[in-house]
Amino acid sequence: MMRELSIGVGLAGLLLSACTERGPSPERPNIVLFVVDTLRADAILDPAELVDTPAVDALIADGVSFTRAFSHAPMTLPSHTALFSSRHPFETGIVNNGDRVDPELPLLHERLEELGWATRAVVSLGTLAPRQGLDRGFGRYEKAYDRWMVAAPAVTEAVEAELDELAADQPFFLFAHYSDPHLPYNAHGTVERTAEIELNGEVLDVASTSDMTMWKRTLDFRAGRNVLALRSEDHFYVRTFEYKGEGTTVEWEVGEELQSTKEARIALVREEAGQGTVQLWLHDVPNRAAIRERYVLEVEAADRSVGRVLDGLRERGLYDDALIVFTSDHGEGLGDHSHTGHVQNLYDEQLHVPLVIKLPSRDRRIDALRARHEELMLHVDLAPTLLDLVGAAALPGQRGRSLLSSEPGSNDRVLIAETHKPEASRNLICLRDLAFKMVYDVDSDSFELYDLAKDRGELRDVFEEQRDARPEWIEDLRGIAAAWKALAAREGTKLDPDTEARLEALGY
Numbered sequence: 115m116m117r118e119l120s121i122g123v124g125l126a127g128l129l130l131s132a133c134t135e136r137g138p139s140p141e142r143p144n145i146v147l148f149v150v151d152t153l154r155a156d157a158i159l160d161p162a163e164l165v166d167t168p169a170v171d172a173l174i175a176d177g178v179s180f181t182r183a184f185s186h187a188p189m190t191l192p193s194h195t196a197l198f199s200s201r202h203p204f205e206t207g208i209v210n211n212g213d214r215v216d217p218e219l220p221l222l223h224e225r226l227e228e229l230g231w232a233t234r235a236v237v238s239l240g241t242l243a244p245r246q247g248l249d250r251g252f253g254r255y256e257k258a259y260d261r262w263m264v265a266a267p268a269v270t271e272a273v274e275a276e277l278d279e280l281a282a283d284q285p286f287f288l289f290a291h292y293s294d295p296h297l298p299y300n301a302h303g304t305v306e307r308t309a310e311i312e313l314n315g316e317v318l319d320v321a322s323t324s325d326m327t328m329w330k331r332t333l334d335f336r337a338g339r340n341v342l343a344l345r346s347e348d349h350f351y352v353r354t355f356e357y358k359g360e361g362t363t364v365e366w367e368v369g370e371e372l373q374s375t376k377e378a379r380i381a382l383v384r385e386e387a388g389q390g391t392v393q394l395w396l397h398d399v400p401n402r403a404a405i406r407e408r409y410v411l412e413v414e415a416a417d418r419s420v421g422r423v424l425d426g427l428r429e430r431g432l433y434d435d436a437l438i439v440f441t442s443d444h445g446e447g448l449g450d451h452s453h454t455g456h457v458q459n460l461y462d463e464q465l466h467v468p469l470v471i472k473l474p475s476r477d478r479r480i481d482a483l484r485a486r487h488e489e490l491m492l493h494v495d496l497a498p499t500l501l502d503l504v505g506a507a508a509l510p511g512q513r514g515r516s517l518l519s520s521e522p523g524s525n526d527r528v529l530i531a532e533t534h535k536p537e538a539s540r541n542l543i544c545l546r547d548l549a550f551k552m553v554y555d556v557d558s559d560s561f562e563l564y565d566l567a568k569d570r571g572e573l574r575d576v577f578e579e580q581r582d583a584r585p586e587w588i589e590d591l592r593g594i595a596a597a598w599k600a601l602a603a604r605e606g607t608k609l610d611p612d613t614e615a616r617l618e619a620l621g622y
Contacts, residue, residue, distance in 0.1 A: 142230070142285040142504060143474045144436045146427070149197075149289070150416050151190060151239060152296040152456060153442035155183070157413045158468035165410050169421030170470065173440055177472030178483040183491040184529045184546070185444045188456040188464035189537060190241040193443035193493065194248060198222045200497040200512035202530050204543070204598035209534040215247030220509045222497040223287055224251025229506055232286040236272045238293040239263045252289070260328060262354065262395060263293045265300070266419035273423050277430060290423060295412030295446070297455060298353070298397040299404075300325040302411040307398045309346040323350040323398040330393040335359065337387045341367070344378045349399040352378050359390025374399050402449050409448055434475040437503060439496070442467040451572070457537050460544040460553055461572050465531050469496075473503070479518060486517050490527040490548055530594065543594050545587045552577070552584055554591035556598075561588065 157165050159181055186196040187203050195201075195208040198221045203209045206219060227233045235249065236256045240263060242248060249255035258264050258272045273290045280286045294300075301307075301324035311319045313333060321327045323346060344352065352371050357364050362384045369378035382390070400408060420440070427433040447453040450463045457464075469491055473480050494514030501508060502516035529546040541556035551572065553562040563577035563584070581588070 141474070141477070143477075144285050144432055145226070145231070145287045145500065145504070146423075146436055146438045147287070147289045148292070148420055148423075148438075148440045149194070150292045150294070150413075150420070150440075150442050152293075152444065152446045153413065153416070153468060154445040154448075154463055155181075155442075155466040155468050156463075157410070166414050167417040169417045169424055170440060170468070172421075173424065173438065173470050173472055177438070177470050178480065178487050180469040180471070180487050180489075180491040182488060182548070183441065183467050183469035183493070184465050184531065185442070185467050185493050186529070186531050188444040188458075188460065188531075188533055190239060190443050191246055191248070192532075194242065195219075197441075197443070197493045197496055198248065200494045200509050200514045202494065202513060203532050203534075204530075204594055204601065205513070207601045209532065209598065209602075210537045211241040211246075212537075213246070215250070217247065217250065220511065221248070221251050222500065222509065223289065225501065225506060225509060226287045226504075227251050227253065230284065232280055232284050233289075234276045234280065234286060235289040235291070236269055236276060237289075237291040238266075238269045239291065239296065242291060259293075261393075262328075263296065263326075265326075266292050266294045266416050269293075270419040270422050274426050277423075277426055277432075290420075292416050292419060294416040294419075295409050298326045298351075299400060299408035299412055300415075301398075301400075301404075301408055302415060304407070304411065305404075307346065307348045307350070309344045309350055309396055311394075312341075312343040312345075314340055321394075321396055323348065323396050326353075326395065326397040328393070328395055330391065332389055332391045335362075335382060335384050335388060335390050337384055340382045340384065342380045342382060342392065344394075344396070346376055346398075349374045349376055351375075351397055351399060353395040353397060354393070355380065356393040357382065357390055359384070359388065361385035361388075362390060402454060405454055406448050409446065436472070437474055437477075437500070438470075438472040439500070440468065440470040441493075441496070457533060458539055460531050460533060460542050460551075462551075462570075465529070465546075467493075471499070477503070479503070482518055490529065490546075491517070492527060492529055532594075532598070534598075541595070541598075543591055543598070545584070545591060547584075550580075550584050552587045552591065554595065556595045559592075561591070 158167060158170055185193045187193045189211055191211045192203040192208045195206050195215055196203055199206055199219050223233045233252045234254050235252045236258050238258050244255055256272050258269045269292050305324050307324040308320050309323050310317060311321055321329050355371055362382050365381045367379040367381050369375040444456055445464045445466055446456050447463050451461055492514055497509055498512055498514045498516040502518050532543040534541050542553055544551055544553040549567055551564045561577050562575045563580055564572040565576050
């Protein structure tokens with residue numbers, strides 16, 4: 115098997131060369147990219163149909179589902195940057211959600227804008243805030259969320275507004291980002307849990323905790339000590355608390371942010387009477403079984419919202435001739451390997467993602483894509499594939515390759531994925547092909563190896579017995595780690611306090 119990975123001077127042997135440049139094609143279809151955050155592949159590739167996703171199922175019927183598609187990082191910003199730039203996180207320097215994208219890094223949407231596409235984005239999570247730099251190249255970059263995140267219906271409303279404003283005489287590229295089913299997991303009516311909110315003993319409101327609540331009020335405070343109290347029969351989190359008001363000191367009396375509690379009390383001591391604005395983000399604390407159940411409900415809610423956009427494209431006469439992509443930035447642990455969430459490891463439940471591509475109805479290359487639907491498909495391949503499909507030149511320095519550029523059945527692909535401190539507890543890098551995965555703990559210089567043919571769940575480390583199955587990967591991984599360290603040393607990793615607080619609120 116041809117080796118794709120070999121660390122050498124300048125990492126030249128590690129990465130594929132860019133595709134041959136082509137001029138723009140007369141076929142300039144509208145392009146719609148859906149990214150549903152934190153969506154595991156098995157929620158869509160679900161032969162038992164335990165998850166009801168009719169909208170995505172219909173899109174698969176009209177296109178191609180790539181069953182072995184993988185992300186390069188179990189974090190939102192690093193993964194999206196790899197997707198849009200066709201470069202790995204260790205090269206872009208975007209290895210945590212608080213990093214900022216290099217203004218010189220070539221991006222897919224920037225290239226499309228240069229070629230005449232109207233570019234629009236609607237995002238639903240604070241980790242994709244414009245300040246992080248991925249907004250460059252979008253004519254409009256709409257934050258559907260207030261400060262942290264927002265549920266799918268608000269995203270769809272904003273996406274439909276963009277569709278209404280896009281001109282019919284110019285092709286468009288529309289990126290729609292959905293944060294469902296990202297933590298916190300909403301109950302969607304399966305249980306009703308609430309918290310009572312009081313100020314100085316007077317009940318102000320009863321807020322839901324079983325579905326995340328962003329509670330914001332401008333209140334009248336007396337001079338001296340004021341007590342804001344929250345009480346519930348069930349455990350809940352005050353995920354964030356913010357107060358805006360002059361001449362006030364704030365102190366938690368009971369509980370604190372990000373602490374499971376049934377009661378929280380906050381003392382606000384004012385120099386004089388006046389108004390102040392309180393903003394709370396509340397949600398309950400489901401157990402692991404409830405999280406799995408709610409995750410399914412969240413996926414189904416996201417599917418309904420994506421379906422509304424697809425229906426909107428049909429109603430506007432845009433669906434048939436559009437190039438539509440559906441994927442996720444990463445997966446989610448749901449108790450697998452005793453972990454719930456993402457970021458912390460590189461098991462397949464956090465890296466294996468759905469990927470669906472629907473070509474315009476007049477594009478006859480669908481058979482070429484179908485021939486590759488079981489090959490290893492990497493997120494860095496997506497930008498080269500889309501640019502190839504519309505006849506556009508490759509991104510400078512791209513590391514992926516177009517799915518149209520090689521013979522079907524080529525299984526020489528190798529995934530590079532990584533997760534890093536401070537958001538992760540360890541610096542981990544992995545290599546994966548169709549048969550094996552090797553995970554490197556950079557700090558301890560130790561390795562794990564999984565025989566995926568015999569152990570799909572990655573439950574048994576066989577590094578000591580089978581290290582000779584992929585011996586070259588050991589030095590490859592050390593070389594990738596050296597490249598990452600060199601880039602991190604140049605760029606630094608310190609987060610500003612606001613970004614740090616925002617990431618903590620989002621669970622990182």
